[in-house]
Amino acid sequence: MHKASFHTLVIGSGAAGLACACRLHEGGIESVALLTEGLHCGTSINTGSDKQTYYKLGLSGETPDSPVLLARTLFEGGSADGDVAFAEAACSARAFLKLVELGVPFPRDRYGSYPGYRTDHDPVGRATSTGPYTSQAMCRAWQTELRRRQLQVLEGRRVVSLLVQEGRVLGARAWNEAEQSWEVYAAQNVVYAVGGPGALYRSSVYPQLQTGGIGPALRAGALAQSLPESQFGMASTKFRWNVSGSYMQVVPRMISRAADGLSDEREFLRDYLPDPGELYSLLFLKGYQWPFDVSRARSGSSQIDLWVYEETVLKGRRVFLDYRVEPSGFSLERLSAEALDYLKRSGIRSELHRTPLERLRQLNPAAIELYANNGIELAAEPLEIAVSFQHNNGGLSGNLWWESPALSHFFPIGEANGSHGVRRPGGSALNAGQVGALRAAEYIGARYRAEENLEPLFEEALKADAPRWEKFSAQSDAGWEDERRELQERMSRVAAHIRDEELLREAIPAAWGQLERIERRGGRLQSLINLDLALTQAVYLEAMLYQSVSGVGSRGSAQLRREGKILPEDEAFRGRVLESRYLGGRQSEHRWRPVRPLPSGESWFESAWADFEAGKIYQKENGTV
Template sequence: MTTQPARNTQPAPLVIDGLDVPVLTADTVVVGTGSAGYCAADRLHDLGGGTIVMVADKIGAGASRNAGSDKQTYYKLTLSGGDDDSVREMAETLFSGGAMDGDNALAEAALSARGFLHLVDLGVPFPQNRYGEFIGYKTDHDPRRRATSVGPYTSRSMVTQLEKKVQRDGTLILDECRVVDVVTTTAADGTRAVAGLLVLRTDVPHVPSPAQETETHDGDGAAPASPYLLLRCSNLVYATGGPAGMYRTRVFPNGQWGASGAAYRAGVHGKNLTEWQFGLASTKPRWNVSGTYMQVIPRFVSFDAEGGDEREFLTEMIDDYGALMSLVFLKGYQWPFDIRKARDGSSLIDLLVYRETVLRGRTVFLDFTRNPVQDTFDPSALSPEAYDYLERAGALTGTPIERLRTMNEPAYQFYLDRNPYVDLTKDLLEVDVCAQHNNGGLVVDAWWQSNVAGLFPVGEAGGAHGVYRPGGAALNSGQVGATRAAQFIAARRGPEHVSVLEDAAFAVAAAPVLADARALVAGATARAAAGEPENVHELLRDLQALMSEKAGPVRSAASIGEALTQVTAWLADYEGIVTASASSRQSVNRTFLVRDTLTSAYVYLSAMQDYVDHGGRSRGSVLYTDAGGDLPVASWGEGAGQALDLPEIFRFALDGGALDSEVQEAALDDGEASFRWRPRRPLPEDDDFFENVWRAFRDNGNVY
């Protein structure tokens, strides 16, 4: 019988690649301190899943804590009123979004109430009436009233309460750790399994040369702290968020980067990577301008590069006053860019903003101080839906800011509390069509385990969604995925089931990963020491600009090909061209961050190219330019149904659900992306005979 390495709260040194490296051992490492990561740690603790360590690049950063919208939504099973609903019906709603696996849809529906009520018990103040019903409302792509909210900071409230619970549990949380690479082992049959994780500690200086790494001491004679830390484990819960760093025009908060590249290098497959969600958002500060911000019908204006030549540009294309007002109002309900609504609906607004910012190089703002088109607001021109809503809200008169403060004072106050500060009573609000969420991600099975044994992508890192999803489904998916992963680890991958590697085997597995990291930094810092200008920050900016211009909400086979050619070249040459200062912790940190982002961008662009080659057309939140398609048309006046005078880049053909029953999976093998298309997994058939289910459940976890 072999002796298991001790699980320690303090790292123990181990000689790997000729270097003394601190190694911390745990059964499960949770990467990421957002709501999904904290949920996984919380559940693992309560389920007795073994020792747990959490790591994050910056605990206070990330989308859960810093992103939101006018009324950030949590989507769950109906828990109020007399409306019909069931687990199966909610699963069918999720499944109907296209390209979503049925077992994930059923699990998200089945565990939605459990995840939601757990948050309630932890202290998230979801509204309930005096009888205890949790009141809901209808969100986008939702046939019921399953949505609920605690306001613009729903996810922040979630992460705050989950964090308190994890801290009460005493779980070790390590901050300022940049993911470098996943350590894996490969079995004789080619299957891979998690063995650990290499991170860069960004809270200590980097030693520039291997000799100094082993010989340099600080003032009291002690060896300097190693900038590298290895975490040895059997399980990784990968809650790193989506690869937000790929895009320049994004509403993801500063500090949300993702770490998907390391997963792809470790052999984890991707799923539905083409399916990004885009929407109108303010850029300074970053925030979704959904809901009330659009329903009060602000004025859209643009300026040239010098800040002059003000234009109320929507009127150039939408020359009917009532239609313009009604389409802007609808953006509140229909906030994400939806190609199905671009032909003659509210998503035409997104395309016109995109034309101003990307094609014309202008800057777009929302003006809440004046009414669109004319000084006096004329509600009689509104569509019945818009008129009735504003009438019930008591907001049929005044200016947009007066309507906003009447309907939703906190939405106004929000921008007063941000950096930069914006007072909507007098300031214009800069906006653009921004990357907001990746519906695809790393592949997951019914228990949120990837194709690499022991690696569980949860939250936005995991590709659990389809092409469309109800608003708020992402928050529920993160809680469900984390819970499912914790259940499976506790039942099948705890310390009594799966052993961490012993010292010698772990050193063998980790050595090439560590050697590669050291060589990358040594080359980058040596070039800087030799006088070459530092370029790691410039590379990141250039990549982000390229992705937003060529692979954002409007794409074509040509633009994707151009971007892929450039990213492939950058990635192939990266080890020889990246230059970073050894004396700058941020510079060394970004050496790994940029490599990770380039890796993700290469896989994502390759997936977009493969999607087009597979016959994919415009769907979800993306317009693929198609010379054989149609331009958007007017939905108003005498010219209704006639094509608008828009650039040919906006000519498209709808997918029409042609690929809804298929899932695209991506793999990175020896630096080359490859793809397969498979049928999506169907919704599981009901097995609701009680005695059978009870027997399986009693039999020590046959449900797993």
């Protein structure tokens, strides 16, 4: 079996992992390796949206901003820790300006300031963007830096297990798909940047090349938090893309058809809301109220997501956006003042633009081109959509240096880190990924630089880990598609934006049963991914049920029902964080703890200077370093 050793192993090559590998090297750690399924894999390099947003500290205009104000916004989303929110805010400018220095073309004005716009859950306009592919531009810039630094990249590897002894991570085991063989890596530190669990749901807008990797960390005993908190919203299914922004602002005709996708076409929205003025004004709002949000589900724009869910999941029909024909009863003049004003200012005129497509061509021609480049002509065919899984706000726990509280020398960063809580401002995922990379690299450089002799511990960990995997990979991958479909369908049915306590309860034994079956059957790459997803599924479902039974109610992007009734939110839980841990077998444990408070943010310069010089900033809460 191939074996190699590095000072620090970074797993995952999205915007977060790439940034961390370069930052470690910049900080003087020479022996860094980036292990990944592929530089072309993951969410960051493959995804985007109408205007993909990067949320940062305000750096322009007259609106005052500061780390304290930004931290407050991040913290007030609920169930987010204050110390981490503060670090995300305090390091935001540094992380953003590094990207600027690396050449990411964030727009600036003639004086050199970076104007912002308002995104969801953002009180002041801190958002910026390079267009539809911001995270891809970030990856490209970091990849150039990675090459310049000549860092070692191990592609075509899938980590399936973390090697652990005495509460410390010592390395990882990976499957090499090209060689069809196992490899092990010993490391003083492991940075875990594996992204979100993209393949967990059938309706998902994650790219196909992001399946997720939280399973091995759960199996190794890492602590997780806020697992039930995710974002769902409407997205096209053939080519996965959020239908936000101008795709909704031009008010397309929304239709449903029978399961064959062809027959029995209906404009179903008017069954739910007959008044066309009211209905199409709501549809317009979906442009910038993209995620399903329970606070907008009673009378606001998120009702549309509920109606689409009813058509697709409950009635088994298929829903499409048709840009070729006006929706029935549509007229510009019937829209709300807000929608009408926006469209008129954008040059839309009823006598000139007689279809949604003509309006889209006027508002954002690149939006039409984007689908054409992906084989879909909006002028020729309707676009199939579904309410889809888009982001996991929860994930693995980390302290204010992004180190796992349960596994030392293990740093979950990027989307794998569950720092966001209930609601996050749009774009804060990218900020958190860059800041986490910076913080983990700084801490490793400052505190975990010295090489320890870990060989005996590593060998012990390996001995305990090896037998299950040799047995597993002795089998073929046959039947993996059925297993994947089963778990994805289960998650989309019971654990998406509509959750019913009873259905969650029923799904859990089936999920554990599936995990055991996959473990028994064994297989190669796809079965290893299924094993990861199946464990993830079971622990997530348990966390969701625990949250429901605790009485949290509906919040964020998940509406909770019990015996058909929608449960209101108990806002007291916004002050607590749900922690989860896998215990082996069919056991997981979940508990609420109070959020860590927001620091005051006031530091007296002279004492901050002294603490910095003495390295006290790296001190742990119990005073140790």
